[in-house]
Amino acid sequence: MGTLFKYLRRLRILVALCIFALISVQFLDIYHQLPKSYYMLNPTSTQFAPSLLKMLAGGGIIAGAAFITFCICALLFGRAYCSFVCPFGILMDILRRIALFPASSKFLKNAFVGKFCAKNFALLRYKPSRTALRAFFTIIAAVFIIFGYSALFGFIDPYSLYGKIMGSITHPAVAMIADAASKTAYAHGLYSIPPVDGDPTIPLAAFAFALFVLLAISALSAFRGRFYCNTICPVGGLLGLLSSVSLFKISLDKNKCISCGMCERNCKAECINSKAKTLDFSKCVLCFDCSLKCPRNAIKYSLNPKAAKLFGMDSKPESSAIASREKKTSNGNMTRRAFPVAAAALAALLCTAAKKYGMGKGKNRRGDAACAKVEAIDAKCGEPTPYGIPGVREDKRLTLPPGAESLDNYLEHCTGCQICTAACKAQILKPSLGEWGLAGLMQPYMDFESGFCLHSCHDCSKACPTGAIKFVGGKVKRTIKIGTAVFRKSLCVVKTDGTDCAACAEHCPVQAIEMVPFGKLENSLYIPHVHEEVCIGCGACENICPVRPHRAIVVRGLAKQTKAKEFNESMRIYKRKERAPKPMAPSTSADAFPF
């Protein structure tokens, strides 16, 4: 049995490091060099909660493959997901290793750090399962998903928390370091390190929150190992429930075990009680570390005796002690029953509160309904999103990334894992701090202040693992209408200053802005005119418009994305005399030049 554990442990470490590296590389891809094949086998598709959400978002059984696989896996072998695939769990293991390093290092062992680490981090002890808390978090997670509050779910879901750390700390930090290195090199005439495209900065509060998560999880994993996984994590809660009835279980051989406590000290899930010679398999994350230290080879991975009985294969149930949660909780039957109800009620309360107080910073702003032009645009292009940005024109509305399809789909499925903010080449997807309301905290929004959605880029739709942004091909993406540009003549420099500009028309990738004559013809001034049905809402015009404080052209995001029309000559407002093209006469003499 010992060798089996040894190999399983090695396999676990190998798989975990591969998955961790493959997912992390996407957050570290600051130059956007990942090949197409990477996204075809996107490693984030192995993630439990995102795959469930993607399945719910209409991705079908294949999208939910990871969810289904790991549920079945838990029923057969236990919580393999938690140690093999979960990047947050793997991050915790790595952090724990770092925390334990001073205790074993030659140089630090006798220093204060080494002693401190050895005293506080090295020895873990069995802790009975906090069933109430686990159930509570699992139930509220279920309620969040069912009622479509994925952003709130994202604050307890392990993959999304990991993503928040990577997307809000690591990605901006790496990008800024690379940028600074490039600046220094450029200043010295070395041009080998290219600067990073776009503005990698994120709101300070988002960074602070991610830092808090990182510090908290570092402390927890140093002091208590996988405390989060067995207390807060809803995935751990669900898989723990399934694995408590799993076919195969790890257990202690009561005949062999001498209660030396070696396994208990090394169990980061704190699930082995060496005195009672029991192992709580609902907490076990299948790390296989325990048998490494067992002097008697007393830890075994065998058929669940209950299951064995079921199949008629009796194998002395008294010889192996399986963690029995019934024993521990039998005295609290009443609380057990009242508990789910209480948790569900609390979750519902949270949802209601988030909805009530989280309308978004610019929601229900008055003033734009009065504008007849905006009403006409809404009638033609569809309902705008109800979210604005304070300090910006009130007819400006937030847009959804192309592929999000509708406001409901986006807000209901995005857990705020920040992978799209890392993938965004223009660096315009930023974590929201109330832009989408309280219920949409950390869900990315498109910030046209720092750039615009690049016409040929569809990287966010390739990266999104939850189905909040559905995959769209490059060609389709170029026609998706995510918003409508709204032009206000009274603000435009052509009217206010009487000078040429046309920055918006110049940057429009789809010819949705036509320059039409303005004022006296001899002034030859031209002012923008927006063809609303052609506009895709990419924000290029808004980004480049030089007028301040309020821009003359802003994008009114659509609540339901549609397909934009292609510009054709018949749409022109300012028509010219059409002339049939004449084939050019091949000229060979010097009068070929018109000057």
Added chain:
Amino acid sequence: MKRREFVVKTALGAAAVAFPAALSGRDKVEGAPDMTALKGGTAAEMFERGIAEMGGMKRFVKSGQRVVLKPNIGWDRGPEFGANTDPELVGRIVKHCFEAGAKEVLCFDHTCGNDWDHRYKVSGIEDAVISNGGKMIAGNTESMFEECDIPHGVVLKRAQVHKLAMNPDVFINIPVLKHHSGAKVTCALKNYMGCIWDRRWWHAHDMPQCIADYATFQKTSLTIVDAYRVMLDHGPRGKSPEFAPIVKYQIISTDIVAADAASIHIFSETAKQYGMGRPYTIDDIKYMRPAEKLGVGTCDLSKLSVKRIVLS
């Protein structure tokens, strides 16, 4: 036909080889024109012939100098759209610079929007420059720009200028001639907008005058206008290649305003012939007269010695 081709090719080859060799190390070239206008052949072929007529690259590039090229790489469009400068032409210029003894050839543009690396690639210019030994430098990071005084500016008194564009040994402006929704026609003078950081300020403060003002500041050794394809409509980004017919022109000039003036004539003539776009006059292009007034150059081509060459 074959014989004629042979003769022309031999003559061309002889010119290309003999001129730079004969004129090496001389600044002012006797009999070399201020401007060479070419028609026919590919952009690179026209350049080969044109630069020989201008006195060879050695007239402009001395050995050991650092050459900065400023093509137009504003948009994520392939060469067939005519939205960016022809990559083959840029590559050939890089080659000539090195042949003339340049120490380094650097190429940059402040592209229109983020995504500069993608644009460098899609335009084909990155490939052309690097394969000829030059370097592509990013133009989209603010740290590369430095605040400068524009002493002769009327509206524009200060601007953040890309470090490469400030006091380069040799600066070669390689615009593409095309339609522009704002400026109507964009060419050499407007191509300077890729040297500065805050274009929004220009847009908000009398852009034509700003363009003219900046031209008083920017030192340019040579202007090479790529009019192999002329985008006649839907500029500056371009809608489809059909709006950019191949007309095979090129202007090589030491006078940037004259290069623009000649280009506007080409644009109007092409617009008339193809029935696309509009035949603008020099007065329609609002930055031309202010630039002439500020002494940047002349719109009157009769004041210059212009050589017109038709390649068969």
